[in-house]
Amino acid sequence: MFGRKLLPVLKKLPGKTKIKTPSSSIQGPFNDRFTMLTYNMLSPYYMWPQVYTYVKDEYKDWDYRHRLLEHELFYKYKSDIICLQELTTNDYNEFWKKQMMNRMNYGSNFTAKTPPKYWTKPLECMDGVGIFYNLDKFEYLFSSSLYLNDLVGTFDQQELHYLTHHNITLTNGAGDVIGEDSLYNVAKARNQVCLFVMLRHRESKSIIVVINTHLYWKYDEVKLVQCLIIMRKLQRIIKGLLMGIEGVTYSNVKILFSGDFNSSRDSLVIKFLNGKIIKHGDINLQNPMRAYLSHSIYDDIPEDAYVHTCYSGKLKGIFDYIWFHPGDFEVEKVLSGQEVSKELTHLNDFGLPNKYHPSDHIPVLTELRIL
Known part of the structure; x- marks a missing residue:
């Protein structure tokens, strides 16, 4: 199942920075x-x-x-x-x-x-x-x-006023417009962590x-x-x-x-x-x-x-x-x-x-x- 592998590729960084292999890396006072x-x-x-x-x-x-x-x-x-x-x-x-x-x-x-x-x-x-x-x-x-x-615990009154009065256009998964709602309501309804x-x-x-x-x-x-x-x-x-x-x-x-x-x-x-x-x-x-x-x-x-x-x-x-x-x-x-x-x-x-x-x-x- 693992016959084909994508191996890490070392990329040269711009400027003075050079990619170093482990054998040639100059170590500092600790393993940095x-x-x-x-x-x-x-x-x-x-x-x-x-x-x-x-x-x-x-x-x-x-x-x-x-x-x-x-x-x-x-x-x-x-x-x-x-x-x-x-x-x-x-x-x-x-x-x-x-x-x-x-x-x-x-x-x-x-x-x-x-x-x-x-x-x-x-x-x-x-x-x-x-x-x-x-x-x-x-x-x-x-x-x-x-x-x-956590909007109430993060934003001040002026910011909350803006969030509740600024509407955004809502779309479905296909990108079709399905309505609008306040930025506050949309953000409040999300469950990301x-x-x-x-x-x-x-x-x-x-x-x-x-x-x-x-x-x-x-x-x-x-x-x-x-x-x-x-x-x-x-x-x-x-x-x-x-x-x-x-x-x-x-x-x-x-x-x-x-x-x-x-x-x-x-x-x-x-x-x-x-x-x-x-x-x-x-x-x-x-x-x-x-x-x-x-x-x-x-x-x-x-x-x-x-x-x-x-x-x-x-x-x-x-x-x-x-x-x-x-x-x-x-x-x-x-x-x-x-x-x-x-x-x-x-x-x-x-x-x-x-x-x-x-x-x-x-x-x-x-x-x-x-x-």
């Missing part, structure tokens, strides 16, 4: 490198028949896809930090949590979404986001979950806050609201860290923000994370954490390093991100997505998943160096 992966697994309950018409039935089978996922995460990539989206509650509790610990000595945390109104399956089938981390390299300190419909995990890098003693989320799949303004909620909550967490943990200072707190943002690189969300001011009526929105997060891995690699990270039929694009501050981390290696595009063209496939790839997303893997 680790790998990080973000991956939307494609929940078995989101394998919608009307969407994945191009996928053969045997490749939709969850047992088949699960074996591919196990091969990727345990053997092919084996990243030090793994951020997974569309991970179901039951699969986390019954398999990944236990197996990651038993096979690789990885700790983990998970938070599930609340079920939507249409949900008829058991709660254990609901998906969420999980973070797994190599306990040989990282010490677990703290974790927190966040529901991305975010997970924060704080780790201490054992050798450098750096405090690393890892964030994993999966933003709503449509309406740029809703995704922007969700991202702003994450950033404001993160701001409070950082302030709490500085006051609550001995030895923690601004200089040794580093942040990694990852996930499936369902947002292209020219979207409102990405502009917001890049530090640009987004004007909404009389309100100007700017990322309060821009001093910590202003840079994604795509800023450090060639334009063609990734063609897409999502290959879901007609929906294709770069939607999966890892954000950080360039003064905290340096990208050493990346996994290119070019081979996937070439493979799909060769096989005349419309998209993923297929025989060799278990999800409609590809894993975004990078090696980072702590600065």
Whole structure:
């Protein structure tokens, strides 16, 4: 089943930065490198028949896809930090949590979404986001979950007034207009979540806050609201860290923000994370954490390093991100997505998943160096 493999490709980074092989890497005073992966697994309950018409039935089978996922995460990539989206509650509790610990000595945390109104399956089938981390390299300190419909606890009265009076056009899955509603109501009705995990890098003693989320799949303004909620909550967490943990200072707190943002690189969300001011009526929105997060891995690699990270039929694009501050981390290696595009063209496939790839997303893997 694993006869054909996509192997990591080292890409030369622009400027003075060079890709180093492990044998030639110049090590600092500590082991300052680790790998990080973000991956939307494609929940078995989101394998919608009307969407994945191009996928053969045997490749939709969850047992088949699960074996591919196990091969990727345990053997092919084996990243030090793994951020997974569309991970179901039951699969986390019954398999990944236990197996990651038993096979690789990885700790983990998970938070599930609340079920939507249409949900008829058991709660254990609901998906969420999980973070797994190599306990040989990282010490677990703290974790927190966040529901991305926490509007009242995040926005002031002027902002709430805008959210309740600004309407957005609603569409169905095919893109047809079906009405309109306030931005407040639409954002409030969403069930997306975010997970924060704080780790201490054992050798450098750096405090690393890892964030994993999966933003709503449509309406740029809703995704922007969700991202702003994450950033404001993160701001409070950082302030709490500085006051609550001995030895923690601004200089040794580093942040990694990852996930499936369902947002292209020219979207409102990405502009917001890049530090640009987004004007909404009389309100100007700017990322309060821009001093910590202003840079994604795509800023450090060639334009063609990734063609897409999502290959879901007609929906294709770069939607999966890892954000950080360039003064905290340096990208050493990346996994290119070019081979996937070439493979799909060769096989005349419309998209993923297929025989060799278990999800409609590809894993975004990078090696980072702590600065």
